[in-house]
Amino acid sequence: MVNPELLKGSMITLVLKALAKRQMYGYEIMKELGRLSGGEIDVKEGTLYPILHQLETDKAIESEWTEGVGERKRKYYRLTRKGRALLKEKASQWESFRKVIDQMLATELRGLS
C-alpha cells in the first residue's frame, strides 16, 4: 500500500487521470483508482469529494446528475478541455519531479554502497 503522505499533492492528478477515459461518479472513481493502482492506492471518501468539488469549482471537470432505471440519481463527472490541459501539465510536472528524485536517490544510494 502506498504511503498516504506520498500521495498528498498527487491526488488531483490521479483523479483527473481516472476521468480521462470516461465520465464517472464518485464511488466509481474511487474504485477505478484502486484498480489502476493494483490495489496499492486506497483513496478515502473524505479526500476524494473535496478534490472533486474543487476541480469542478475550477472548471477542470463538469458534472451532470443522471438517473438510471431503478437507481438513485448519480452525479457523473467528466473532464473539460481545461481539465485535459491541467492533467497534461500535472503529468509533465510529475515526470520532472520523478526524474529529479530518481537521480538524487541514485546518487545517494551509490554513495552508500
Place this chain on the structure above:
Amino acid sequence: MRDPLRTHPSVVNFLDRVCARIWDKRRKAEVREELLSHLEAAMAESGSDIEIDELIENFGDPDVLGSNLRRAQRTWVQKILRLTAGGAVLGVLTLYFSSRHFANFYEEKIRVHADNLALHMSRFETEQERLAAIPLFEESTTDLKADAGEFLNDRLAKNDLIALEPEVGAWIRQWWAEPIPDNLKKVDLQWVQRLRAYDHWDLFASGPNSKFLGPEAKAVNPFTLPVPEFQFLPAGARLHLRRGLDKRDIVPALEDVRHLARLSYTTETLIGSMVAIALLKMERVAYGEAIRRGIIAPGDYPVFEVEELEQLRKTLWVTTGFADYSAPIQARQVFLSQHWPIGACSAIGESAQSYVLAAAYLEKIYPFERDMQERLQVVDELLEKSKPHCRLKFHRQAVVRYKEYAQTMIDDGFSMADGIRGNFEKYRFILGRHLPFFRQALGLELIAIAKPSFTLVYEREN
C-alpha cells in the same frame, strides 16, 4: 433500499453534520444527494446493514469533510473577496487600536508641552518686558506708509547675489577681512539704500503672492507659497557693510542694514524675524571692525550687545511656541492679557498656518464623534486681538476658509514631504477624512508636532 438508507439514524446524523458546514441551500442538497448515492453504491457492493457505520467512518470526521467541501466550492473571486474583507477588518482594527495608542501618546505630549510653557512663563514675560522697549520690534498696522514689497517681492526669486551664491558662500566666512571676490565687486547694491524709503515689507500686498489674497482668491497650500529668497538679504548686507568699511564711511551702511532688519521683521514671518537677527549680528561685526580700523570710536553708533541679540533670537523663537492652540491657557495668558509680545505676528501666522490643516481633522463629522474644535478657538481669539498689531491678511483668510486650504495641502500630497513619504502622508490624510478615530489621532498629532519644538530653546538651557 433507498428509503431505509435515507432514514438510517447514523446516515442522517452524518449527512446533517456534513451539510451543517455548507451554507448554500442548493449545494447542501446536492452534497446530501451525492453522499447518499455514494453510500448506496457502497452498500450495494457490501450488502450488509452492519457496515453502514464502517462506510461512514471511511469519510472521516463529518465536520472536517463539511468544511473542506465548503472551501472547495469557493471560487477564486470568493476567496479573494473573503481575504480582502478579512484584511480590511484586520486593517481597521489595527488602525483603531494604533490610533487610540497614538491619540493617547500625542495628548500626553501636548500636556507636557503646556506644562513646560507654564514652567517658563515668568521668564518669558520678564524677557518680553525687557525687549518690548526696542522700537525695531514694534508691531503695528497703523501708520504704515510705504510697502517695500512693491520693490522687493518681484525681485526676490532672481537677483545678482543669488546668481553669485558660490562666491558669496566662500566669502561670507570672513567677509569683513577677506578680499571681495571680483564678481561681487560688480554687484549693484543701490537697492539697499533705496529701501530706506519704505517702512514695512508686506509679502502679500504685491508681487507673486498678491493673487492669493481677496474673497475671490483660489485656495492655495500655505506651505507652497512663493517664499522670498531671504538669504540674499544677509549676502547683500555683508557686501554693503564691507563697502562701507572699505570706503571708511560705515555709519550710513550700518543704518541701511538696521533698516533692512526692520523690514525683514515686518514680513510677519518667523524666517523674516530670524534674518533680522542675523542682520543685526552683521551690523555688530561691522561696528567692531570699524572701531578696529579706526573709522569710528566706541559708542559712535548704537549697536545691540551680543547677549541682547541672543536673547532676542531666543525670545522670538519661543514666542512661536506660546502662540499656539496646543496650550490655549498659556497662549491666552501671554497674548490676551498683557502688552503685545515681540514676535507675536510671525508666531500667530505660524499657528494659523498649522491651524488650517489641524482644524480639518479636529471637527466632528459623524454622530457620537468627539469634537475638538474648541482647542482651536484660541487661534481665532489671537487673530482678533492681533488686528491693531499684525496684518496677517493671508492667514486670516486661510483660517476662515480652512477646509478649502486644508484640501489643497492634501491634494499636494502634503508637499512638505516627497516621494514615498509624501504619498504615505497623502493617503494618511485622505483616510483621516473617513475614519473618526484615525482623524482624531491625526488631529492631535498635528497639534503635537506644530509647536512644542519652539520651547526646546529654554529646556536645553535647563
